[in-house]
Amino acid sequence: MKIAVVGTGYVGLVTGTCFAETGNTVTCVDIDQAKVDKLKSGRITIYEPGLEQLFDRNIKQGRLFFTTSLEEGIKDAKIIFLALPTPPGADGAADLKYVLKVAEDLGPLLKDYAVVVDKSTVPVGTAEKVQKKIAVGAKVEFDVVSNPEFLREGVAVDDFMKPDRVVVGTNSPKARKVMEALYAPFVRQGNPIIFMDERSAELTKYAANSFLATKITFMNEIANLCELLGADVDSVRKGVGTDSRIGKRFLFPGIGYGGSCFPKDVQALAKSSEDANYEFKILTAVMDVNESQKTRLIPHIKKYFNGNLKGKTIAIWGLSFKPHTDDIREAPSLYNIDELLKEGAILKVHDPESMDNVKKVIGDKVQYSHTPYEAAQDADAIFIATEWPEFRTPDFDKLSSILKNKVIFDGRNLYDLNFMKEQGYVYYSIGREVIHG
């Protein structure tokens, strides 16, 4: 099948590459000339495990193409995916300008029946808006389908190739048939394609993200309570997570959720609710708690250094909003960097993949280190913001010999408390006993 994907960012590139992998011919369209030039020359634009190999193979086999021209990209396409940004507007609602602009441009370009699929995360009612925008210029029949994407960055290829489920919102039998054929290779293990109306599909995406953000936030509050009551959040997490009604996943406490999705989608659902005259109280609480959770360790750091961080060197391990990605959108690390710089600390940072992106945002306000040890050299403390696997079992002998102080503030609960006691470290984590060295 000939497919077009409009918007070639984290979702568009994974979507395009994975559909090419199952034999479709895919053209990805983007307005960013530099991005398209890079992709056309066979170089990948994001770090996403496993993607580069599929990308190379499908380019070589002549199934994956890139262009800046919408007209060229959608030529002969039976399915046109919109994987465009939907950032928060000033009022918190998802800004639909990118989606609606492309919809408007698409109308006159359609030459034959096509299914236009909205993969961006959009508020309820957007499919109808897209339908109307396309209809202004369209001279042929078309359908607009909602097909929200549930992939996680860092495991995007796996999530896309083996989704828990595929949600398709459409009332058109013709579009349903096309979508069934497209997704057949991805649901061979019995994972379902769940068909529903467009509005329900749009809301499903916000409900899923908001539920997961709530689950994490609930556990963050339990962790905060553990600190006050002398309980251990790891034990509590295991104790509750083994109840199959609750589930083990997304119960890990830390310095808040970040990324390009949870923060903006919780906010957008709260705004949609408000617009519908419904006060979604849980969401307001989730946003409030997450805001303060991000800098939860800062008061401990200040207290440890007697309220004065001026001239103290802190090594920051991990900058991306989660491991296995170079994405730093809404990364908790950035909020902590901001706070620590305000206090006069000197920061030496290390991240395996996202330092170039951080440089673009904060430039030389911090020192960039090639390895976690280079960052830790002569530091007064280590601050862990992201749980990259390589931080889990560092060489503690080496660390102890290069650090000025054996102090770790861990926003992701990486280390065993008894081990840290044995190693003689001062160790602060989230929802667990403080080890005083």
Ligand SMILES: NC(=O)c1ccc[n+]([C@@H]2O[C@H](COP(=O)([O-])OP(=O)(O)OC[C@H]3O[C@@H](n4cnc5c(N)ncnc54)[C@H](O)[C@@H]3O)[C@@H](O)[C@H]2O)c1
């Ligand atoms: N990132 C994720 O993990 C994820 C997962 C599921 C859903 N989503 C949703 O998918 C959508 C896209 O997210 P993303 O992270 O891929 O965004 P992104 O910013 O990485 O990519 C969007 C791309 O669209 C391009 N673009 C903008 N206007 C365009 C136009 N007129 N024509 C062609 N291209 C244009 C941009 O240049 C950019 O490359 C959002 O709605 C997001 O909420 C994201």
Ligand SMILES: O=c1ccn([C@@H]2O[C@H](COP(=O)(O)OP(=O)(O)O[C@H]3O[C@H](CO)[C@@H](O)[C@H](O)[C@H]3O)[C@@H](O)[C@H]2O)c(=O)[nH]1
């Ligand atoms: O137990 C947990 C799990 C996650 N997080 C944090 O939550 C954020 C989001 O993590 P994750 O959901 O793994 O990554 P995303 O790539 O943001 O994926 C989410 O957002 C995507 C965009 O909408 C959806 O498609 C995915 O289903 C949804 O999981 C990160 O900051 C994590 O550190 C925790 O603090 N504790």
